[in-house]
Amino acid sequence: MGLFSRRKTRFVDSDILVIGGGFGGCGATYESRYWGRDLKIVLVEKANIERSGAVAHGLSAINCYMGMRWNENQPEDHVRYARGDLLGIVREDIVYDNARHVDSAVHKFEEWGLPIMKDKKTGRYLREGKWQIMIHGESYKPIIAEAARKAASEVHNRIMVTHLLMDKTKPNRVAGAVGFSVRSGDFYVFRAKAVIVGAGGASHIYRPRAIGEGTGRTWYAPWSSASAYGLLIPTGAKMTQMENRIVLARFKDGYGPVGAWFLLLKSVATNAYGKEYESKWLEHTKAIVGAKYTDSQPFPTCLRNHAMLEEMKAGNGPIYMQTQRVLDTAEKEEIGWEDFLDMTIGQAVVWASQNIDPKEKPSELITSEPYVMGSHATCSGAWASGPEDCAPDDYQWGYNRMTTVEGLFGAGDTMGGAPHKFSSGSFTEGRLAGKSAVRYVRDLKGDQPQLDENEVNELKQAVFKPQENYKLGRNEIVAGTVSPSYLLPLHGLQRLEKLMDEYVGGYSTFYVTSKPLLERGLELLAMLREDLVHLGAEDLHQLQRAWELHHRVLTAESVTRHTLFREETRWPGYYYRADFPKLNDNDWHVFTGSRYDATTGEWHMEKLPVHHIIE
Numbered sequence: 166m167g168l169f170s171r172r173k174t175r176f177v178d179s180d181i182l183v184i185g186g187g188f189g190g191c192g193a194t195y196e197s198r199y200w201g202r203d204l205k206i207v208l209v210e211k212a213n214i215e216r217s218g219a220v221a222h223g224l225s226a227i228n229c230y231m232g233m234r235w236n237e238n239q240p241e242d243h244v245r246y247a248r249g250d251l252l253g254i255v256r257e258d259i260v261y262d263n264a265r266h267v268d269s270a271v272h273k274f275e276e277w278g279l280p281i282m283k284d285k286k287t288g289r290y291l292r293e294g295k296w297q298i299m300i301h302g303e304s305y306k307p308i309i310a311e312a313a314r315k316a317a318s319e320v321h322n323r324i325m326v327t328h329l330l331m332d333k334t335k336p337n338r339v340a341g342a343v344g345f346s347v348r349s350g351d352f353y354v355f356r357a358k359a360v361i362v363g364a365g366g367a368s369h370i371y372r373p374r375a376i377g378e379g380t381g382r383t384w385y386a387p388w389s390s391a392s393a394y395g396l397l398i399p400t401g402a403k404m405t406q407m408e409n410r411i412v413l414a415r416f417k418d419g420y421g422p423v424g425a426w427f428l429l430l431k432s433v434a435t436n437a438y439g440k441e442y443e444s445k446w447l448e449h450t451k452a453i454v455g456a457k458y459t460d461s462q463p464f465p466t467c468l469r470n471h472a473m474l475e476e477m478k479a480g481n482g483p484i485y486m487q488t489q490r491v492l493d494t495a496e497k498e499e500i501g502w503e504d505f506l507d508m509t510i511g512q513a514v515v516w517a518s519q520n521i522d523p524k525e526k527p528s529e530l531i532t533s534e535p536y537v538m539g540s541h542a543t544c545s546g547a548w549a550s551g552p553e554d555c556a557p558d559d560y561q562w563g564y565n566r567m568t569t570v571e572g573l574f575g576a577g578d579t580m581g582g583a584p585h586k587f588s589s590g591s592f593t594e595g596r597l598a599g600k601s602a603v604r605y606v607r608d609l610k611g612d613q614p615q616l617d618e619n620e621v622n623e624l625k626q627a628v629f630k631p632q633e634n635y636k637l638g639r640n641e642i643v644a645g646t647v648s649p650s651y652l653l654p655l656h657g658l659q660r661l662e663k664l665m666d667e668y669v670g671g672y673s674t675f676y677v678t679s680k681p682l683l684e685r686g687l688e689l690l691a692m693l694r695e696d697l698v699h700l701g702a703e704d705l706h707q708l709q710r711a712w713e714l715h716h717r718v719l720t721a722e723s724v725t726r727h728t729l730f731r732e733e734t735r736w737p738g739y740y741y742r743a744d745f746p747k748l749n750d751n752d753w754h755v756f757t758g759s760r761y762d763a764t765t766g767e768w769h770m771e772k773l774p775v776h777h778i779i780e
């Protein structure tokens with residue numbers, strides 16, 4: 166066992182283990198308690214649920230609210246919207262299920278103290294757009310965290326979960342998880358009857374546009390480290406749509422949001438000469454995806470990106486948001502600033518540092534590096550069983566939101582095929598997963614999962630190996646930080662980002678990739694994975710970085726394999742297959758699916774059916 170054999174091991178038992186206390190995890194914890202009054206519900210989080218997750222800092226809008234009590238939208242409308250935005254392919258059963266329940270979650274947020282802005286004329290929530298409502302959201306996360314804290318039997322903050330555990334007696338059943346405290350260094354073994362993963366999406370898989378000291382500045386949070394996928398993939402859970410990465414058009418350098426500018430303030434984006442450009446590229450876009458999808462209302466997000474990219478390639482950049490054309494009142498100016506101060510303070514700092522007064526001059530927009538996630542406008546994640554009352558037969562195998570691994574559930578970014586959940590929808594999906602997990606636990610009766618002690622001991626060694634590598638390897642260093650025998654997490658991360666950028670459709674190739682590029686990318690990824698056993702971690706913080714890197718690399722491989730498998734360009738503006746430059750509905754109106762076999766290292770790819778249940 167080596168240098169760290171005296172490390173403490175702590176065992177935590179539960180009926181339901183929730184991993185990740187973001188929006189999905191907090192929803193799951195809250196609802197598990199509602200249905201499982203007598204159950205032990207444990208929430209484990211690598212940071213502190215008070216301020217953790219993609220939007221720990223707060224938000225200025227809730228992006229998914231139907232407004233059914235005022236007859237503003239119906240769940241069916243939301244399915245049509247999500248399907249149009251994703252060019253035809255979403256799990257309509259799951260999108261519908263989230264949509265029909267989301268309003269009640271938002272009403273709870275208000276009851277718990279979240280200030281939601283009101284339309285002075287109608288008294289209803291103030292709409293930013295058709296689906297979005299405006300909030301004073303600096304304390305959004307602490308408010309929902311409080312609900313989870315009160316519902317949980319125990320909350321374990323500062324524990325990085327590294328692996329899920331499988332049942333000794335049934336190979337396809339989950340039995341818990343292991344991880345370590347990033348404060349004490351203790352090893353944690355969580356035994357559970359059901360596990361709900363809400364560990365968030367992935368930034369820093371692709372090289373960010375930001376460089377040097379600013380590299381930590383990305384759109385999706387830098388601490389969103391792909392654990393939702395990195396934990397699930399090794400269990401053999403079926404994944405879907407991992408190629409469906411997201412690229413965002415955002416304010417340049419600060420990644421400031423554009424929603425309030427476009428939707429509420431009615432600002433427009435133009436080329437460098439102040440001219441509208443989107444309509445110019447319509448015929449060009451139609452030639453790639455067909456009129457059926459370009460006619461979709463609103464115009465799909467990826468196709469907007471596509472127009473912007475073409476305009477930049479034509480030499481007509483920078484692209485500008487014409488802020489000064491709309492800030493004609495003090496109230497609007499305040500909304501503009503508050504939008505950034507609520508959720509992307511860095512963008513306000515960019516304005517200040519670059520002498521930009523939004524009342525006086527326009528601000529640059531640009532497309533971001535790609536991110537992998539399942540809750541925003543794209544839908545990478547696990548293939549899940551759908552709701553009993555409306556999922557087609559081949560979309561359900563027992564419990565709503567259960568993955569293809571027994572007892573393993575998910576919510577938010579973890580769940581595939583169901584985009585446009587955002588914060589409220591992720592919380593709602595957590596609630597749905599929690600309710601199902603309670604039912605699953607009750608149905609188990611005496612048939613409880615068993616841990617494999619050998620596996621746990623092996624994992625304990627593996628988890629702390631980077632610290633051991635460091636302790637031994639640092640003796641070989643004569644100067645600086647470069648060691649002949651270990652790889653630092655940052656160096657591994659930079660290698661990953663560079664190869665994903667150059668081979669798997671990052672911004673430096675204008676998001677273009679092809680079979681030869683993807684195959685070369687896979688070769689380089691295999692070499693990187695080989696080197697990960699040599700990661701060196703100076704302290705517990707670096708140990709966390711090391712395991713985040715493991716999760717990112719496995720996720721990156723999944724993205725690359727899915728991208729290779731889907732032989733078409735389905736979402737121009739997110740990525741392009743140069744060797745299959747058009748959308749191909751005849752062969753590819755399907756979900757992609759993959760299953761990784763951790764014992765052989767093989768990936769099994771397949772096509773999964775798309776069922777349209779809403780007209």
Ligand SMILES: Cc1cc2nc3c(=O)[nH]c(=O)nc-3n(C[C@H](O)[C@H](O)[C@H](O)COP(=O)(O)OP(=O)(O)OC[C@H]3O[C@@H](n4cnc5c(N)ncnc54)[C@H](O)[C@@H]3O)c2cc1C
Nearest residue numbers: 185187188189211217218219228326365392577578587588
């Ligand atoms: C910049 C930005 C702007 C956004 N704007 C809006 C908006 O305006 N309106 C809106 O409604 N939504 C918005 N969203 C979307 C919203 O934040 C997400 O949809 C939502 O947070 C997803 O929920 P989740 O539970 O899947 O992930 P998260 O909320 O990110 O939660 C994941 C949790 O898992 C924890 N975790 C991760 N790995 C581990 C591990 N290995 N072990 C233990 N814990 C772990 C994390 O610390 C975190 O607490 C925005 C997101 C971003 C990034």
